[in-house]
Amino acid sequence: MWISWLFLAGVHPRAADADTPLNVYGRLPSLEDWALSPDGTKAANVQTKGDDRYVLIRTLPGGQLLGGSRVGDEKLRSIQWMDDDNLLIEVSSTGRWGWRHEWFQLLTYNVPKRKLVGLRVGESALIVAGVPMIREVNGATTLFVFGQASSHAVTGWGLFRYNVADARMKVVPAPPGVKYATDGLVDAAGRVAAVLEYNNDDKKWDLRVPKEGRTHVAASGSATIDLPQLLGFSAAGDAIVVQFTENGDRVWKPLMLKDESWGEPLGSFSGPIVDRKSGRIIGGVGWTDYVFFDNELQSRWNAVQSAFPGERVDLLSSSDDFSKILVRVFGPADGYVYALFDWHSRHTFILGKAYDGLASVAEVRAISYSAGDGLTIPAYLTLPRGKAAANLPLVVLPHGGPAVADTDRFHWWAQALAAQGYAVLQPNYRGSNLGYRFIAAGFGEFGRKMQTDVSDGVRYLANQGMIDPKRVCIVGASYGGYAALTGITMQPEVYRCAVSVAGLSDLKRMLQWTNLQSGNVKDNISQRYWDRFMGVTGPNDPALSAISPIEHVNAVQGPVLLIHGKDDTVVPYDQSDVMASALKRAGKSVELVTLKHEDHWLSRSATRLQMLEATVAFLMANNPPD
Numbered sequence: 001m002w003i004s005w006l007f008l009a010g011v012h013p014r015a016a017d018a019d020t021p022l023n024v025y026g027r028l029p030s031l032e033d034w035a036l037s038p039d040g041t042k043a044a045n046v047q048t049k050g051d052d053r054y055v056l057i058r059t060l061p062g063g064q065l066l067g068g069s070r071v072g073d074e075k076l077r078s079i080q081w082m083d084d085d086n087l088l089i090e091v092s093s094t095g096r097w098g099w100r101h102e103w104f105q106l107l108t109y110n111v112p113k114r115k116l117v118g119l120r121v122g123e124s125a126l127i128v129a130g131v132p133m134i135r136e137v138n139g140a141t142t143l144f145v146f147g148q149a150s151s152h153a154v155t156g157w158g159l160f161r162y163n164v165a166d167a168r169m170k171v172v173p174a175p176p177g178v179k180y181a182t183d184g185l186v187d188a189a190g191r192v193a194a195v196l197e198y199n200n201d202d203k204k205w206d207l208r209v210p211k212e213g214r215t216h217v218a219a220s221g222s223a224t225i226d227l228p229q230l231l232g233f234s235a236a237g238d239a240i241v242v243q244f245t246e247n248g249d250r251v252w253k254p255l256m257l258k259d260e261s262w263g264e265p266l267g268s269f270s271g272p273i274v275d276r277k278s279g280r281i282i283g284g285v286g287w288t289d290y291v292f293f294d295n296e297l298q299s300r301w302n303a304v305q306s307a308f309p310g311e312r313v314d315l316l317s318s319s320d321d322f323s324k325i326l327v328r329v330f331g332p333a334d335g336y337v338y339a340l341f342d343w344h345s346r347h348t349f350i351l352g353k354a355y356d357g358l359a360s361v362a363e364v365r366a367i368s369y370s371a372g373d374g375l376t377i378p379a380y381l382t383l384p385r386g387k388a389a390a391n392l393p394l395v396v397l398p399h400g401g402p403a404v405a406d407t408d409r410f411h412w413w414a415q416a417l418a419a420q421g422y423a424v425l426q427p428n429y430r431g432s433n434l435g436y437r438f439i440a441a442g443f444g445e446f447g448r449k450m451q452t453d454v455s456d457g458v459r460y461l462a463n464q465g466m467i468d469p470k471r472v473c474i475v476g477a478s479y480g481g482y483a484a485l486t487g488i489t490m491q492p493e494v495y496r497c498a499v500s501v502a503g504l505s506d507l508k509r510m511l512q513w514t515n516l517q518s519g520n521v522k523d524n525i526s527q528r529y530w531d532r533f534m535g536v537t538g539p540n541d542p543a544l545s546a547i548s549p550i551e552h553v554n555a556v557q558g559p560v561l562l563i564h565g566k567d568d569t570v571v572p573y574d575q576s577d578v579m580a581s582a583l584k585r586a587g588k589s590v591e592l593v594t595l596k597h598e599d600h601w602l603s604r605s606a607t608r609l610q611m612l613e614a615t616v617a618f619l620m621a622n623n624p625p626d
Contacts, residue, residue: 020359022616025416026609028053030356033076034338036326037084038276040319042066042111043326043340043351044079044087051605055079055089057111060324060340061349067114075603077104080317081276082134083141085111086164090128094567094599102569102599104128106145108164119162121149121169126160130183136277137190140165144172144186159184159192176214185230185240188278193257194240196230198223200525207242209260218260225528231272232281235293239263241272241281248437252284267291270433276320287434288407290315297322304341307348308334312408328354330410335361354410360385362418364408369460371453375430375441379457380406381466382414382424384625392423393471393625394461396487396495398454400478402446402533403439405432413612417475420616421625423467429453429483431533444535447547451486455494470496473558473623475615477501478571478600485549485560485579492557497622499561499615502571502600505579506550511539513572553582559589561618563611565598591618 033046044057053076056068074091082088089107094100106119106128119126130146143162149171159172159181174181175192183196195215197206203224208215219242221228226245231252234241239254252272254263269284273292283292292298304325305313311331316338318325325341336358338351365381383389395417399406406426414424428434429450431442442450454474462469474487474495481503488498504510511530518524527538536543545551560583564576576592583590593614598607 020357020419022416022419022612023609024355024357025412025419026612027355027605028603028608029354029412031338031352031354033079034316034326034328034351035079035081035087036060036317036319036324036340037081038320039084040321040324042084044081045338045351046076046079048605055087055109057087057109067109067111069109069114069116071107071116074105075599080132080134082108082143082164083136086141087111088132088134088143089116090132094569100569106132106143108167117167119169121160121171124149126169129157133186133279134276135186135188135190135279142190144190146181146184157181159186161190175208175210178208178215182227183230185232185279187233188237193233194218194230194255196228198227200521200523207255209240209255209257218255219262225525225532232274232279234263234266235280235282237278237280241266245436248440250436252281268435273315300325300343303343303346304348307341308339312410314409326351330361330408332361332363336410355412361410362415364411364414366408369457371430371449371456373449375453377427377429377453377457378434379425379427380408380411380414381461382411382418382426384418384421384423387421389423389466391468392466393421393623394425394458394467394473395422395619395623396425396427396454396458396472396474396476398427398429398474398476398480398483399432400476400480401433402429402431402442402450402479403433405434416612416616417619420620422619423461425457425461427454427457443532446534447482447486447490448535451483451490454483455487455491458494471623473497473499473619475499475501475619476503477602478503481571482549486547488558488560489549489552489555492555495558497558497560497618499563499618500576500579501563501602501611501615502565502568503562503575503579504571505548505575505582507534507544507548508539509578510571510575511536511544515539550579550582553579553586553588556583556586556588559591559618559622561591561593561614563593563595563614565595565600565602565607567597568600570600 028048035044043060047054054070057066074093077090079089087109092102092104094102105125109116127148133144135142141164146159148157161172162169178195180197180199181195182198185194187193195208203222206217207219209218229243231241231243234254239256241252241254250268252266256263271285272281273283275282308329311329314328316326323343327339329339330336336354340349362385363383367381368376368378371377405428417424431450461467474484476484481500484498484500485503485505487495514526562576562580564573580590580592595607602608
């Protein structure tokens with residue numbers, strides 16, 4: 001059922017002081033992926049009931065239903081407006097198309113006609129391999145996207161062009177001189193303005209721009225892993241903005257189109273804020289905030305933030321003129337909700353709760369502590385409601401990646417565990433994405449200092465008297481699952497039990513699988529990425545044994561729960577399967593829970609809830625909170 005929109009000017013409902021059932025956290029959010037139409041008169045969002053996901057469109061204000069559609073069995077990943085009448089919907093599914101992978105595709109939904117259509121190239125579906133670019137070419141809404149297709153018309157990788165009005169998809173011929181295109185930019189007029197080429201054989205990249213009917217190399221260099229990235233165009237439209245890694249930092253540099261010289265760097269951000277129609281970069285996403293290059297836009301964003309003091313506010317969408325701004329809010333006053341800010345009236349409107357049934361939220365504290373070598377480790381501590389922060393049972397919840405980072409945003413897993421009575425520590429160990437230098441501090445520290453950074457947080461909390469060091473378990477997914485297995489095998493004195501969800505256990509086997517996924521090209525960029533973090537030279541490096549949990553099962557003292565999705569294409573299911581067998585042979589307490597039809601990201605409600613219920617039951621049995 002559609003959650004009613006509470007258009008109460010300037011009034012925000014407060015999170016209730018009540019308990020939330022576990023199944024509320026375990027299901028997919030009731031509402032998510034909100035997007036405003038370019039003119040600000042309509043809003044689209046995703047509504048989930050079980051594993052059925054619907055895209056619904058309503059008017060603003062008032063909430064009159066204009067249309068909607070169930071989006072099949074595919075996993076819905078994102079929605080955005082192409083123009084005031086047409087939505088672009090990205091979905092994915094696990095399957096074989098050459099090899100087993102998570103394949104991303106695009107659908108369009110026409111609001112006046114209430115018609116959902118999948119984008120195809122001839123007889124073949126388009127497999128998306130880049131960020132969609134929306135442009136208005138001669139007044140017509142046009143989509144450009146890099147992707148792959150196989151049909152009588154086209155085979156392989158290329159740039160595709162979709163005209164919304166006539167629903168026709170065409171391949172864009174590669175600009176003359178281009179052989180190894182990996183990325184590209186299309187300008188506001190629909191012309192290819194830049195192409196990035198990378199040749200894995202010689203590790204060389206070229207940035208090509210058009211000139212006199214052909215393309216020529218405007219810049220070039222070498223990179224084994226950290227390739228340049230084409231981010232968009234400068235705010236004035238006179239330059240192409242490229243992200244480089246230089247001297248341990250990520251920098252944005254403008255390549256001036258007039259003379260192909262490099263302008264002054266624009267700063268360092270975690271991501272760009274891009275104008276929908278032109279591809280121009282109008283701001284940057286910082287580590288804790290949003291920065292707009294235009295003073296008027298910055299003042300509007302400041303007004304949005306001031307409407308929600310002391311809470312986390314994330315920009316999701318806006319009208320083209322930024323008179324209406326749609327945000328996601330998390331904090332003690334409002335809980336976890338979506339809201340609309342109207343610049344003209346200076347009013348905020350709560351659109352709905354992200355989780356139907358979420359009665360309250362736990363406190364999230366930003367903390368920091370020193371690692372063994374003195375490096376400062378930022379972290380977040382979620383505390384159970386109604387309990388003093390003293391002598392608490394602890395669940396350590398390291399994030400995956402490893403090159404991502406935990407923030408003070410709503411974290412359904414941490415909130416669910418805190419609701420059961422546990423303090424939850426989320427450490428941003430070295431290697432986390434807190435700037436390139438912090439990521440680089442993790443190179444060669446996989447299972448080494450990256451691991452002790454986590455247990456140093458346990459010792460810090462114990463020294464503060466906040467947790468009981470005898471009641472600590474470690475839980476995580478992906479790299480976090482690896483950290484859980486490494487903790488229980490290599491630091492058994494710290495952790496009472498461990499839960500690994502889709503975690504790596506046998507690093508040699510993992511690297512062999514990585515090479516297989518790359519077509520058995522042993523010197524590939526994925527292999528080099530993992531070699532750099534692990535501090536090894538490939539799957540046959542004997543140093544892998546020291547940091548592979550499967551090699552240390554005899555040291556395990558506490559029980560282990562392994563959970564893994566059968567459709568995982570990032571960390572194969574056999575990483576948990578072989579670990580379960582090794583633990584059983586060693587006479588250890590282990591259970592393996594298989595999530596049928598689930599991928600690496602816990603994308604389905606039923607299996608996500610299955611994971612959460614299994615985890616909580618395991619923790620209650622082996623590390624009860626009371």
